[in-house]
Amino acid sequence: MPWFWPAHVAAAPGEEVLVVFGANSEWGPIEVCTPTGGALELSVDAEGVAVRSAAGVRLTGPALADMPSFTFHEAAYRFADGSVRLGVAGIEERFYREPSPVSPRTEQVLADLLRVLVIPRMPAFMQRLGLRILPQPPMPELDPGRITVLHVQLPLGLANALVHVQPGDVLTVSANRREVTVASQQGLQFDVPGLRMRVDFHGARYHLESGEVQFGEFGQLENALLEAAVRKALAGYEPAAAESDFSAVAAVLDRFPVDDEGRRILYDSKLARVLLPPDTMLVVRIGEHGLIVTADPPIEIDGATVLDYKFAGVSYSFDDATFHLDIERDGVLAGLLRAKIVEEGEQQLDSLVRPLLPAAMRTPATACPATPTRRPRSPRSSARSSARAGSSPRTEF
Known part of the structure; x- marks a missing residue:
């Protein structure tokens, strides 16, 4: 023995x-x-x-x-x-x-x-000895009201996995220097028919400083195992990620200088400075009509003389397959030039970023007569409505 x-x-x-x-x-x-x-x-x-x-x-x-x-x-x-x-x-x-x-x-x-x-x-x-051959668990049944958005083969060829989403659901990804959160408003369904298994997903969090993971309804052991897998995967790109107190986002931000008001200077020239206020939260919302990226508080563009702007966010409409910038101006002169700046910015996004999107997103959606298409709300109006509803999934420390 x-x-x-x-x-x-x-x-x-x-x-x-x-x-x-x-x-x-x-x-x-x-x-x-x-x-x-x-x-x-x-x-x-x-x-x-x-x-x-x-x-x-x-x-x-x-x-x-x-x-x-x-x-x-x-x-x-x-x-x-x-x-x-x-x-x-x-x-x-x-x-x-x-x-x-x-x-x-x-x-x-x-x-x-x-x-x-x-x-x-x-x-x-x-x-x-008493072991019973029990009936097999029931096969997960697809809700006819849901849409299958992903079908992948699991490692080792064990089974196929499918992801189902509810029409009208909104997937939100939020990030600051401390944490990344992912939340589904109506919940996603992960099915593995070959193993007769279904997992419901409503949200997950990843702490950038401690490396901790909080996934759905998992307990301490499952989250700790998932945390170890994430840390090992990240260590392949950044060896320091294996350390529990290492934050890749914080390390990148710390490379930029800080002004007298505590804002990170992301870009500095004679014409303008791009400033990131402390504890800025970046929020990405993906819905059936488009994608919205917001910054709260907004990223500041400190231009020459009185040409100051604040970048509140950008949206991409699936209906017309175009980008739409949301820039707040500060002053009369800045207001006169805002339309030109927004137009140039949207053209640059369309030419540089749009070709990188999946083909289905690059094609404008066909409007249904019974259900008119609509542009996604601007980042500011979306943030205001979330605040009124008290349902913002963002996590602050």
């Missing part, structure tokens, strides 16, 4: 190595450790099967170097209904707080995956 209590493996102070898996494999070794004197218990009875450790178990090893640190206490499976129960502890939380270490929804998804992938392949003698 070379796996259990390996004498040749050195444990951390105060711990014992109970089991080592994959010592000679590319993915190993993976060490199962407990505090000194701790134990790992396996129980099988008429109710189900469970693995427990009162003191807690940690998984370590080179292959798990990027994984979050936590202690495992219980994993249980009930024969009667196929339910799964997980118990973990010790997951660090700094800015985001979750109500449970593992969400009930995740436990349900794991139970469904066991029904689909594992239980039908168990040896026959397990049924004599």
Whole structure:
């Protein structure tokens, strides 16, 4: 039994190595450790099967170097209904707080995956111990009122995934130097028919300073695992992203000088300066009629003499496939030149940015006689209506 209590493996102070898996494999070794004197218990009875450790178990090893640190206490499976129960502890939380270490929804998804992938392949003698071959989870049914906007193949060819959206839904992405948030007004549906699985998505947050992730109704463990995956992916572009206190956005902004009022000087010349006020929030809203990008507070254009402007946002209409700038002028002379500046800016966006958009977005939508098309509201009017409704998804610190 070379796996259990390996004498040749050195444990951390105060711990014992109970089991080592994959010592000679590319993915190993993976060490199962407990505090000194701790134990790992396996129980099988008429109710189900469970693995427990009162003191807690940690998984370590080179292959798990990027994984979050936590202690495992219980994993249980009930024969009667196929339910799964997980118990973990010790997951660090700094800015985001979750109500449970593992969400009930995740436990349900794991139970469904066991029904689909594992239980039908168990040896026959397990049924004599009480294991039941339960009916397969129901296949997710497409809501006829929703539209399928994405169909992709999952890694390893396991299954296809589909994303469904409700007509009229608005997807909002907000970002400042501390956080990025994504919110769906009516909720997206992610379906994996091959695994008989459906996940509803309403919103997610990513903290740029701590690297923490808060995704939908996930618990502490799921968000910590997702955070580790995001950090590893970002480290491929920026090695410093592996550090928990590194913010790529803050690092870029810190390269720009600061004026007397605390505004970042993004561009400086004899003709004009482009100034970014502190804590500016960039908000992107994507709806069925177009895309709107707003800056709150607006980015300031400090021109020569009295030619001062504020960039409030830009919109792109799917109906006419054109850009529309929203620039606030400061002063009479600036007002006289505003129309010319807006016209030139929109032409530049149409020539430089529009060719980069997907083909479907570059083609003006065909107006339906029963439902007239309309331009997306300007960034300012959209922000005002969100404030009146009290439903702005932006997150401030």
